[in-house]
Amino acid sequence: MSDDEVLAGHLQEIRRGSVVLACLAVLREPQYGYALLSTLEKDGFSVDANTLYPLLRRLEKQGLLTSEWNTDESRPRKFYRVSPLGEQLRDEMAREWADLGACIQSILRGVNS
């Protein structure tokens, strides 16, 4: 395994949790799958479609998202929205994220100085 592959693996590990938090944040407003993917990409999260769509299902099953089919337009779309439980968990995850960031920063300062 080359160094690049090792790095790619570790970067993926770091990003994995961030996608869930990003979804819970973005889905304050109802969005359908592709629109959510575009929003996330625009904001700098590169997520694979085949990771995101099953993830939305799992979050819905866990009760963090609710979904609704919108058939007003010619193409029926499934809209996801964060649930009250999802909001609560999102806030806790955000706090954890901030704490973790601060910890990493303080450790790295020790390395760099």
Add this chain to the structure above:
Amino acid sequence: MNDLIDRYLWAVSRHLPASVRTDVTDELRGTIADTVDARSTGDADAATREVLLELGDPEALARSYEAHPRYLIGPAVFDDFKRVVTAILVVVLPLVLVVMTVVNIGIEDESLPAAFLHAAVSTGMVGIQVVFWTGLVFVIIERTGADPGGETTSGAEAWDPDQLAPLPPVRQIGVPELLWGLGVAAVAIGWLPYQHVRGFVDDDEGNAVPLLDPELWSGWIPAFIALMLAAAVLEILKFRAGRWTLPLTVANAFLDAVLAAYFVVVFTRVGVENPDFAAAMAEHGDVWEPGVIGPVVLALILAVLVWDAVDGVRQHRSLADTGTRGPAPREELAQSGAGNGRP
């Protein structure tokens, strides 16, 4: 172009559970169309191809939508499965090879190379049977979640150190017990066709006369073989648990009771002896007293069965005693650990 999308969706839906199949497929159809629309700058076919390529293998995609296990024997029971299969194969296969070679030479009158070759084929078949049936038992253990080792953490309750089982002072049921139990069942089953084909004495035309009444093959002997197979399964479960747990003790006593009832009925009501046997023995001038030997054999069998059931209960109670006493003293542990080669 649409044909390609439909084929992709069909390939995905085939691997989805029925409960979400339509919903997931409908959503994917919309999502793919959205993505293609956003990408295509004229060549819709190329864009479709690209989008499907990014979604990847339909089977892998479907798998990420569900959480059911996709294996027959999981990591929790795999080690035991491997140990049981290896233990059985190591003992049974050489035995079968030798016995079948001898049988092929002695009974079938084959030359040594032919006898050995045929025995090797039989051994291969036995090996496949052993792996298959043991595997099946473990698949059932895996599916039914019977887990005497207490290794799974899938339960809803949070795990607590207090739930840790007390250290067993000795592994009560190890590889020797397993091999002994399976060996008894195998010999009991194997002896039946042996005595039927090989016989005990020859009649005046030189044909082998079986000891057991050939009529029994129409029902009573197959029933006995089924009971012995049940006993073999129980042996594997006992080895898997390593200890005389309450369900195993009860199952063992129950099987002993069924066997005892079976033997009493067969010996006293049905009759086991081949009607031609006594005559053939008399011809050879051998002494044969069925009136004496029958009851003695039955009494011996019943004594063994009672002893087996009582021994199971006794072992179970010794286990329960150490359970309430707490962990065994250190010396005892060290000794027992050295005694049966466990790390």
